[in-house]
Amino acid sequence: MPNAVVVLIPEGKSDQLIRYKTARSDSSGRYVIHGIAPGKYKLFAWDSIPEYAYFSKEIQDRFNRYGTSVTISENNDTHSDIKVIRFDQ
Numbered sequence: 001m002p003n004a005v006v007v008l009i010p011e012g013k014s015d016q017l018i019r020y021k022t023a024r025s026d027s028s029g030r031y032v033i034h035g036i037a038p039g040k041y042k043l044f045a046w047d048s049i050p051e052y053a054y055f056s057k058e059i060q061d062r063f064n065r066y067g068t069s070v071t072i073s074e075n076n077d078t079h080s081d082i083k084v085i086r087f088d089q
Helices: 057-066
Strands: 005-010 021-024 039-046 068-072
Touching: 039 057
Parallel strands: none
Antiparallel strands: 005 021, 005 039, 039 068
16 A cells, blocks of 8 residues: 555564654555664554554554564564554544
């Protein structure tokens, strides 16, 4: 989906806001996120979401079941297809 908000949230460390990473998908629905520390994350993509709402524990809990678990290793490219979430669902 073009222009989706893609968010990578560290698992078990959601209070470490500096480790959150975001991107927007391009016109082909592809996205790239750089500068990710190794670790376990949940990957989300929303059709739209209020700015910074993904920092909220309430929002994370509400959409947790739609996230994709991802493990990032050092010096490793990871590819992941994810389903776009409607924020108003």
